[in-house]
Amino acid sequence: MSGPEARKVKNHLESCKTCKAFLEDELAFDMRLSAVPPVEPVNDVWALVRARTKPRRLSPAVWLVKIRSASAAAKRAAAAVAVVGVAAVMFYSLNLNEPNVAPGxxxxxxxxxxxxxxxxxxxxxxxxxxxxxxxxxx
Amino acid sequence: MGRSEDYDFSASNEMLLELCKLQDQEALRVLFRRHEKPVYNLLYRMLSNHEDAEEALADVFVKVWRGAGSFKGESKFTTWLFKIAANTARDFLRARMVRREVSLEDGSVSEGEVARSAAAKSIDPEDCTVREDELNRITAALDGLSEDDRLLVTLYHFQGLDYQDISEITGISANNLKVKLFRARQRLKKLCEELDGGCVENELRRSTTDSSGLRQGACEWS
Structure with a gap:
């Protein structure tokens, strides 16, 4: 309610016992409803959902979106793994170029x-x- | 990557839904964990039964998974989610009604089911023993409301949604909604008062017949 409207209602409530009692009754009922605690699932329902939502195939596009939505720590970890991986590939490819045991x-x-x-x-x-x-x- | 812990917790619902479209189950898991409690709360208030509410909760998130592509972003994600939940609850209530009719026709319905059904249709103020606390009394009063009234009261009072969101979920215009919600609330209040009165009267009757007086004060609400 706007300022003048709220003032009008307030003035009325001061003089009208019926409306005042009605409002108090409504507010008490509001309090009663807000005191009802929320309920939570008894069992873990995720297993049921997972079983019924088998992904067909993870699209390559998922990885792009995943990277965008990943946390900073996860991004750093992924970058570190990638660097180690590239270094390992380079190391082994250099070793393969060296003469080794003759095949045959x-x-x-x-x-x-x-x-x-x-x-x-x-x-x-x-x-x-x-x-x-x-x-x-x- | 690939585990739900890898997602930034602040990742938006819309982004997670985009991932669901791309068949990323972990994104669905994050959405589930984020919203399972409020959705379950709505379902339980509508269905008054943990078993059905859990089954319905699973259905809601399966629908989110399958219908991720239908989210256009015109409303908030939570509004869209609650709309799915409200429709799922309605489907469950209808299915329950059909089952009850079939059971009554072939005579296979149990006494317990008949009793529960009767309790849902009409509140018995005498039945104070099964509604000893406030929560049970509110739940019983909600059971006495129509499906539409129960949904409005639940969304407004137990989910804390505003008129705009409820209007989008139920498809009722904002002005009409205020009137409907007021009436639903008055009906709920009346049912609560009937239960309160029934409990008090019942208790008074018991206290006069029970010489030990041990049961006095069990229903303190008045």
Whole structure:
């Protein structure tokens, strides 16, 4: 209510016992309702919601929005992880350029060659010679 | 990234809803945690039952997830959310009514359900024992209101929303809303007074018949 209107009501309430009693009654009822405490869920309903809202596939656009909405601490952590990751990739790529153990199939016996056979992609491994021998006899 | 803790707590509801559109479940989780209590409060006041209110709460946030794209930003997020909650509560009340009718038709309704149904339809002032405290009495009085009256009273008095927000949620014009809310409030007040009177009368009757006098003062509200 505006100033003059509120003043008019106030003046009326001072002289009218009926309206004053009605207002007091209403205010008391307001107090009674505002004293009702809020209720909270008994169980954690999130599990139910999660089960019913399976994401189809996380869109790449999500990551852009996520970065925008992330906290400063999370952004710093993500940046640190990214820097460490890039450094690790660079380190390993430099190491790969250096000459290492010569690749190639292991054809002879010996401890080093056994390890080489184990690490090669040959599924037959040391059984290759025996198998070839069997096939020759057939 | 990816966990709800990673979001800045001040991330706006609208931004989280944008993420929901992009199928980010963690954004929904943050929205859920932020709004579950007020939404649950509304649902419980409408449904008067924890089990139904929890089921309805889950439904509301599933609807938020599925309907995130329909939020145009013309109203506040909370207004939109409460509108979904109010509609969900109405759906539950209708479903409950259908179930009750079907149960009564095939005779499978239990005595307890009949009693609850009767209590919801008409307040029994004699039944002081089940409404011993103030909260139960208010809940019982709310049960006696119509669906629309209950929604208006709940939004205004228990959720603390203003006329503008309630008008948007219910689709009732602001001027009409004031009249409807006043009438709903008067009906609630009358029901409360009936319950108060019933409790006092009932208590007086008990105190005269109960020689031990141990039950005196159980219903102190007058």
């Amino acid at each position: 199939p292991a054809t002879t016996s010996g401890a080093d060659n056994v390890i080489a056979v184990k690490w090669s992609d040959d599924p037959l491994g040391s059984h290759r010679e025996a198998l070839v021998e069997c096939l020759d006899k057939m």
